[in-house]
Amino acid sequence: MLLDADQSAVIFIHGLFSSSLFWFDTKLVPNLSKEIKEQHRVLVPDILGCGKSPRPVDSLYSLSDQIEALEESLIKRHGLESFHLVGHSMGCIFALVLAARCPERVRSITLIAPVYTPGALAEDGKLAQLPCEAVFTFVKPFSVSVL
Amino acid sequence: MYKCVGWIQGKKNGEEVNHPRPRWSECQCPECTMLLMPMRLAAKNLFVRCPDSPTGESRCTDSQGQEIPVDSNLSALALHLGDSKLIPKLSPDLPSVPQISDNLDIKSKLLETLLPLCKGLYSCIFLTYTEHV
Numbered sequence: 001m002l003l004d005a006d007q008s009a010v011i012f013i014h015g016l017f018s019s020s021l022f023w024f025d026t027k028l029v030p031n032l033s034k035e036i037k038e039q040h041r042v043l044v045p046d047i048l049g050c051g052k053s054p055r056p057v058d059s060l061y062s063l064s065d066q067i068e069a070l071e072e073s074l075i076k077r078h079g080l081e082s083f084h085l086v087g088h089s090m091g092c093i094f095a096l097v098l099a100a101r102c103p104e105r106v107r108s109i110t111l112i113a114p115v116y117t118p119g120a121l122a123e124d125g126k127l128a129q130l131p132c133e134a135v136f137t138f139v140k141p142f143s144v145s146v147l
Numbered sequence: 148m149y150k151c152v153g154w155i156q157g158k159k160n161g162e163e164v165n166h167p168r169p170r171w172s173e174c175q176c177p178e179c180t181m182l183l184m185p186m187r188l189a190a191k192n193l194f195v196r197c198p199d200s201p202t203g204e205s206r207c208t209d210s211q212g213q214e215i216p217v218d219s220n221l222s223a224l225a226l227h228l229g230d231s232k233l234i235p236k237l238s239p240d241l242p243s244v245p246q247i248s249d250n251l252d253i254k255s256k257l258l259e260t261l262l263p264l265c266k267g268l269y270s271c272i273f274l275t276y277t278e279h280v
């Protein structure tokens with residue numbers, strides 16, 4: 001079912017070696033309030049190669065492939081003009097890149113247990129770099145351009 | 148319907164044995180072969196679960212969690228993990244009080260970094276840290 005044009009969406013992006021069921025098994029999506037469910041279309045994809053999503057044999061499952069699939073299957077397919085992003089772990093990287101590519105459409109970002117890259121911590125174990133900065137350093141080879 | 152369970156039944160010396168399932172890209176079961184396709188097709192065919200899809204609906208209906216009132220003026224989704232690791236819980240006083248990290252230094256840096264990315268962002272960002280590094 002495609003979205004109504006005036007309805008905003010909430011996209012939940014799971015982490016590595018997981019699937020969309022993560023959001024249901026942890027009771028997070030089921031526990032969303034009735035108001036949220038009524039006011040937002042909740043979309044919970046399986047990322048490429050996970051769960052029931054396709055497993056293309058000619059893909060490297062790179063960040064760009066994952067972002068392309070999320071954009072094609074969610075944003076373009078449903079014509080999303082306004083949406084919230086919720087990411088868990090590796091899904092946080094996808095959420096941040098999606099936000100960077102379509103800043104006008106993103107209403108909020110929720111990062112749950114975001115990824116630490118090695119550069120995020122100093123030798124003494126203290127936070128040397130914010131996770132989001134570290135992530136963008138990490139994904140630098142991938143061009144984050146606006147949609 | 149046949150379901151891929153990670154092994155294939157076969158016979159060896161007349162006895163039934165279970166062979167490990169081949170690599171996913173070589174598995175011949177209907178479930179796996181159905182998912183094999185070129186990237187150009189795969190990109191448009193991600194499986195998307197919705198709470199009102201058959202599976203989602205049953206899971207939502209079966210949920211024992213309590214629904215909480217939400218401030219309708221708050222346009223962003225409010226989620227909070229508290230100090231838990233992966234098991235989320237909704238805090239009853241959270242929906243109307245968006246919270247960003249108590250650490251003001253981190254908070255300001257976060258806003259500096261993230262806000263320019265999301266021109267439409269006007270609500271909350273939640274970060275929870277796990278100690279798995």
